[in-house]
Amino acid sequence: MASNEPALQEPPTTEWVPTAEWGPAAGTEEWNPTEESVRPVRGRHRVVKQRNGLARSSTVLGVGVIAAVGAGGMATAQDKPAVSISLPDTITDNLPDAKSLPGVGSLISGESDEQDGNGNEAPLTALSVADTASAKGGEESATGAGEALRARILQQAEQQQAEADAEAKAAAEKAAAEKAAAEAKAQQTAAEAEAAEAKRLAEEEAARKAEAERLAKLAASYALPTSSYTITSTFGQAGSMWSSGYHTGLDFAAPTGTPAKAVHGGTVKSAGWSGSYGYRIVLELEDGTEIWYCHLSSMTVGVGQTVTTGETIGRVGATGNVTGPHLHLEVHTAGGDGVDPAAWLRDKGLTI
Structure with a gap:
């Protein structure tokens, strides 16, 4: 393949000698x-x-x-x-x-x-040595400056990472504390509600027991007016059979001669015939309450006599305005108002 490089030429063999043509121009002073x-x-x-x-x-x-x-x-x-x-x-x-x-x-x-x-x-x-040392020193200086900058950047990055980690840790601890506080509050609220419910139930149970004890005591001191009965008419029942237009007592239907008993200890206020009530006994209790026993076939007590709970004071009959043998029982307060005998007996712990 051909080359573009010029061929080497041999140097001239004749010696070159300067001539006058190469000297200074005529008429000029030579300058050295x-x-x-x-x-x-x-x-x-x-x-x-x-x-x-x-x-x-x-x-x-x-x-x-x-x-x-x-x-x-x-x-x-x-x-x-x-x-x-x-x-x-x-x-x-x-x-x-x-x-x-x-x-x-x-x-x-x-x-x-x-x-x-x-x-x-x-x-x-000596310039090359100085330039080399200067270049080397510049390179070392640049390298040192780069390393220092890199170290500073890494330090700042580590510091920022540490701050971010600290903030994340603080946030996590705060969230955990808030969650724990909320859970504790919820548990406390649930415990308080459970305690309140338990207290309510306990109070209700205590009240029930107290009422049961009271009724038991009353039942021990009160008694039903008769036995072997059937309730045929209640208090307040309307009808033309009663002159007032409604029933004023409680009817215990029972065979004639069934014993009529004192519901509680008291004093016989009256005993005798009373028109449409037939034979009637009025028993007055200590608090002034009156118990009326009506339509009796017979009476075994007299006025002013004191009786005890459950004592027989007469017999069931069909005297007065009746359609059959029964005990017509009425309850009047100390003020004279009539009340429902069934409710009054239940309040004394008795079951009709």
Whole structure:
């Protein structure tokens, strides 16, 4: 395959000698630069002095390259492999001595600076060392700054995470406390309701027992007016059979001669005939209540006689305004008002 690179040419074999055509123009004064007219090169560049003419020429060329590329070019050139420069002998033999050039000889150090203490050639300039150290220091500084920034970001992230965890923990603890308080309150409310219900039931039970005891005592002190009976008419029952238009007592239908007993201890207030009631006994109790026994066939007690509970005071009959043998029982308060005998007997603990 063909190459685009130019073919190498052999250097000219004839020696080149400058002629008068290369001198100064006629009528002009020849100008020779001196050390005073040439501005000295400043900086820390140190050119190594070589022994032969080729080394001097390379030194001069190196100074020009350094001045051209600057610090940035040197830093870039350090990363690339060195390139050797060679010139044909015909050119190098005719180059002027580097020391003879004004302003350049002062840049070349003495023999003692040509080599370092180990006999090696010293570096071309100190700029490359300074630039390398500066670049290395910049890289280390940038790396250190990046690590510091990374550490600070991680620290802030950890702090924020810790704060978030603390807030979440506090919220969870608060929610748990509120839940526990609500559960405790609910349990307390349920316990209070249960206690109130238990108290109510206990009070009801106590009242029932007290009422039972009271009725038992009353039952021991009260008795039904007769036995072997059937209730045929109740208090307040309406009908034309009664002159008042309604029944004023409680009828215990029973065979004639069935004993009529005192419902409670008291005194016989009256005993005798009473018109439509037939034979009637009025028993007055201690509280003034009167118990009327009507339609009796006979009476076994007299006025002013004291009787006890369950004592026989007469016999069932059919005297007065009746349709058959029965005991007509009426209850009147101390004020004279008639009340329902069935309710009064039940209040005394008796079952009809």
